[in-house]
Structure formats: structure tokens, C-alpha cells
Amino acid sequence: MNRFSYVRAASAAEAVRELADPAARIIAGGTNLLDLMKYAVEKPTRLVDITHLPLATIEDAPGGGVRIGALVTNAALAYDDRIARDYPLLSSALLAGASPQLRNAATTGGNLLQRTRCYYFYDPATPCNKREPGSGCSAIGGLNRIHAILGASENCIATHPSDMCVALAALEAVIHVEGPDGARAIPMADFHRLPGDSPEIDTTLRQGELITSVELPPPAFGQNHTYLKLRDRLSYAFALVSVAVGLNIEGGTIKKARMALGGVAHKPWRKPEAEQALEGQAPTLENFGRAAELLLQGARGHGHNDFKIELARRAIGRALSQAAEARPQSQTDKRIR
């Protein structure tokens, strides 16, 4: 690990001031940042410890939703009674991710800012446009089994690794941030970005902005939800493909549908057309198949990851069936039904 100075921020404003230095990094759980520092992918000259800020509570939000402090750990969030009751999709996605030890340390804000798990990004001996802009993409034409099938560019085919973020996308969360120009709110759909020609930039956060909380709108899906995660081993592995679904079904008709995919793109993948195609329709396999085609429109493999397109198509169908029948995927009994 490189040498750095350390400061404990006493307020969000102080943390924001510290971030004026582009070589400074915020640290909270540290589970991703310290890992990247050990690989010399991240080389901050200053770490700003925000763990003493009062951002670790889950509170009512105006309008009937809930506001989750940026420092709430993944474990505290997943097992919170209210979240488990009103937003079981979020609890489920969190418990599908990482390990109990990591969930005890990792925070809500840090999870949003996770970097990709692309092997080349982690390996400073290889070219990577995300790590070293302009150096090239080793995954294109290289080993790309875990890489993106949607929204990629000729510069980067990395995926966003988070499970939590896939659920937050389907739940239409809003990210609250504080920065040098004050506070603002960013809809989850706009928070992460596609790689385009600047894959080194993961999110739409501006220089100096600090995530303070994540707001969820009022609960909308009852038990008609699921988080289906497919991976190379049953636990403690990143998704090859994951699907978060929330449905609101009344009288045999889908009134509202929200779907997001994980493991397939540089951000949780949503497509409003696919959701609209379900709304007003009956929850049938035929309709689910049509929605899957729309959600996967434009999907493209890069060789090793070609299988993900068909895997995703089937996973979407299965997840929609699970949600429609109120049989959310168990994150303990991994059998997929």
C-alpha cells in the first residue's frame, strides 16, 4: 500500500473541503478502497475517514419513504426490520452479496461507489482504460467471461459489481449528496454512467461531492418481488447475471413493473420500454418473454461472455415468474424454482 496522510472528518462540510484535493479519497468501510490500494490501482495521498459522521441511521422520508444514511452498513440495512418488511427486494439483494464479514463493514455509500471487478482493472501490469485512460482495453479480445453485454463501448466492457445497486435501480432510489455547491439529489438511473469514451468515470458525482443518504420512495411491490442472482459458485461470488424485479399486480393485471439487471453492464441495466410493455398486461410467460427481449435489445457478446445473453433472457423470465407468483428467490436455499 502507498503512504498517505489520514484525517478524521468532523462534519460532512469538512469532508467536502478535503475532497478539493483530487488525490484524496473518502474512506468508510474500506472494503473496496483498501483492496484496490493493495493492488496499487488506487493511490490516494490522503484518506478522509467519515465513519464518525452521524450518517448511520434509517429514518422516515417525507412522503412515506425511507432515508438510509450513507454509513449504514450493508448488514444493518439488510437486517433492519423496516427494510426487511417494506423493501424485501433490497434486503434480499444485500444478502446475495459479499460475505457476512464484508457486509458488517461495507456501507451504503461505499457500495454505490464500488469499482468494477474486471481482472484487468485490478492488474496494473495490463492496459486498462478505466485504470489508465488511453492505455487500451485488455478485456476486448482477452478473457471476458464476466464482462458486459449491454451498454459497453470500444473503450471498456467492464460491469458494475454491486447487488445492492441493482435493487436500488428497480426501487427507483434517489441518492442525496453534498458538495462544494451545496446539496443535490440524483435519481438512481442517472447515478452510474456508461463507459463511452471516459470509462475512468463511474458515476455522475462531481468533484468534491459526498454521498450522505439514499432515499427510497414509499413501498410499492408487496411480496411481488425477487432478486435472482446467477454466479459461478452458490455463495460469495459476483453475479454473472442478476435480475431485480418488483411488480404491482391487481386483478390479474400488472399495474406497475420495474426490472433491473446486474452483472451485464457498466451500471444497473433498466429499460423503461421493457417495463411499460408489461404494464396493463397479464403476467404470462409470453409477456415475460417479450419484456426480456426488450430489456436485452442490443445485447452483444465479446466471445467468452456470449452465454450471458441467453442466460439473462432466461433469468429475466424466471425472475418475472417468481415475482408474479410472490415466490421471491431465497438467498439461503439457492435452488431456483
Added chain:
Amino acid sequence: MSPSAADASASVGAIPIRITINGESHALQVEPWTTLLDLLRLHLDLTGTKKGCDHGQCGACTVLVDGKRINSCLTLAVMKDGSEVTTIEGLAQNGDLHPVQAAFVEYDAFQCGYCTPGQICSAVGLINEGHAQSREEIRELMSGNICRCGAYVNIVDAVEHAMAHRRQSPRNPEARS
């Protein structure tokens, strides 16, 4: 004294912290890049906690911080100022093994033993958390600890046994009686 932005001079080089490890309070000077794992092993000679992958992938470095299990390799010591840490060395008391340690012996829940301190600290954390009821849940909630010898079946047996007898453990501060 805690470092703050107003006292920038304190922030480079060694920083004073106070940390309680296995019930003993330590006043230490740590460099900010020292992980909790390296503090334990290199500075305090508590080598029971193992360095496996050093990247949060194997769980060999699992310790309890303020009662919660974490990977000590992905934690900076300076950030644990004021915390209470329990390592494998702190579980036995007055010469008696902790019930989870005793269960690992009884159920032969290891072969080479390298992952065992992490497995045991993780199991103590799991039992304190109280989310596992079934064998399946034990398996899932022990998935952060890899055992390359493949002693998993016996590890689950040991944890299940210790969990069933947790009420008999007077040393578990969270035991519900």
C-alpha cells in the same frame, strides 16, 4: 488525541490510538496504512489471526470488532481507535476453551488448521448475530470463510452444536437466557 482537519500536522506519520484487544487496553502509535491484521500480527505478536489472501476473499483474518465479525485485512488500525477487538487468543477464559473452540475440537472441524482461527471467530460472530437457524443458514452465513482442506461438513456440525448450546455459555454477552 484524535487527528482532525484542524490539526493537519498530526495526520502524517504515526498516529496515537487507544484500542482494547482481548480485554487489554493498548495505547499505540500506528502508521495510517497499517491494517488491523498487521497491527495484531506484526506489532502485538498476536499471530493467531492469519493472513491468507490479504484481500477479503478468504476470511482467515476474521476478528470481532465491538462484537461484529469483520476482515481485519481490509480495516485500517487507525480507524479502530476506541474499539474493542477480540481475536482467537481472547476467546478461551481461565484455561477453558470457548464453546465454539471446544466444538471445533469435538467435531474435528479442521485439517491443516490455517483457516481455523478465522472460522471460529466468524462462527462466534454468526452465533451472536442470531440470523442462522438451520444448517443451510449456517452454511450460507459461514460462506465468508474458505477452507481449502474442505472441512466444511464438520465445521457446520461444530457451529450447529455450539449454536444449540449457546444459552449455556456464560461468556457470550449477547446470550439470551
